[in-house]
Amino acid sequence: MTPYKQALVNYAAIVPKLINVVNQHTFHTVGCSNLPICVPNGVKFSNITLHGILYTPDIAQTLVSIGLIDETRYNMTFMDSTCSICNAACKIVGHFPKRERLYRVDTHCNDNSSISSMDTSLSMADAHCHLGHISPDAINQLCKNGLITGHTLSHNMEISTYHSCAYTKLTCKTIAKEIIGKGADSPGAEIHTDLWGASPVKSLGGKQYYISFTNKKTCYMCVYLLALKSEGFRAYLSFEAWLKTQHGTKIK
Numbered sequence: 001m002t003p004y005k006q007a008l009v010n011y012a013a014i015v016p017k018l019i020n021v022v023n024q025h026t027f028h029t030v031g032c033s034n035l036p037i038c039v040p041n042g043v044k045f046s047n048i049t050l051h052g053i054l055y056t057p058d059i060a061q062t063l064v065s066i067g068l069i070d071e072t073r074y075n076m077t078f079m080d081s082t083c084s085i086c087n088a089a090c091k092i093v094g095h096f097p098k099r100e101r102l103y104r105v106d107t108h109c110n111d112n113s114s115i116s117s118m119d120t121s122l123s124m125a126d127a128h129c130h131l132g133h134i135s136p137d138a139i140n141q142l143c144k145n146g147l148i149t150g151h152t153l154s155h156n157m158e159i160s161t162y163h164s165c166a167y168t169k170l171t172c173k174t175i176a177k178e179i180i181g182k183g184a185d186s187p188g189a190e191i192h193t194d195l196w197g198a199s200p201v202k203s204l205g206g207k208q209y210y211i212s213f214t215n216k217k218t219c220y221m222c223v224y225l226l227a228l229k230s231e232g233f234r235a236y237l238s239f240e241a242w243l244k245t246q247h248g249t250k251i252k
Helices: 064-070 122-130 136-144 163-168 230-245
Strands: 010-022 027-041 045-056 075-079 082-086 092-099 191-196 208-215 220-226
Touching: 045 064, 045 092, 064 075, 082 191, 092 191, 122 136, 208 230, 220 230
Parallel strands: 027 092
Antiparallel strands: 010 027, 027 045, 075 082, 082 092, 191 208, 208 220
């Protein structure tokens, strides 16, 4: 998988697929293509073309599986914290050490090497995904201040619609600090109730739920602890009896 669309060859869009990773995060892959990579081999570099690479714009770096290297008819050997890659003729084409507990491949070559430099232009849509779906104005400001390095931002301002963007822009009306509109004219005219549970920890009496009744007229609240959610109606009858005793009225 790779987030670098500009590095892919013969790119083709596919129906978006969901990928789950071990930390419960999810990513979407939206394309499939071939990816030429240059693998360090001592002081030189070797070219390898991988097929069936998934374009996943939300990940941070290119991930290459051992199985994919094997399908390309190369052999891999891990020994003494070093990875060696051999072709079908058993010639070593890649040789690099383990760094920070990972076998990282730095594909940036010198200008005098035979490997062509990779296009570092970054579209606004890709930058939007990589930077946590921030606005285009914020991305332009980061580039202007020199806080984004290693990439040249293209002038394409089009950004696709993402569910995460729509979700974060959802708003709700502000809660008024004072009561607006006509209030309840009697103790039983308007009652607010809320049922909560199940609690992960039971009370000393084995209760896991509670139901509350708030008298809008007096703002007085009664709370009943419940062992089962089905006991809510019985609690309502108890509250109704209490309301009649205290105010001589029923819930309307």
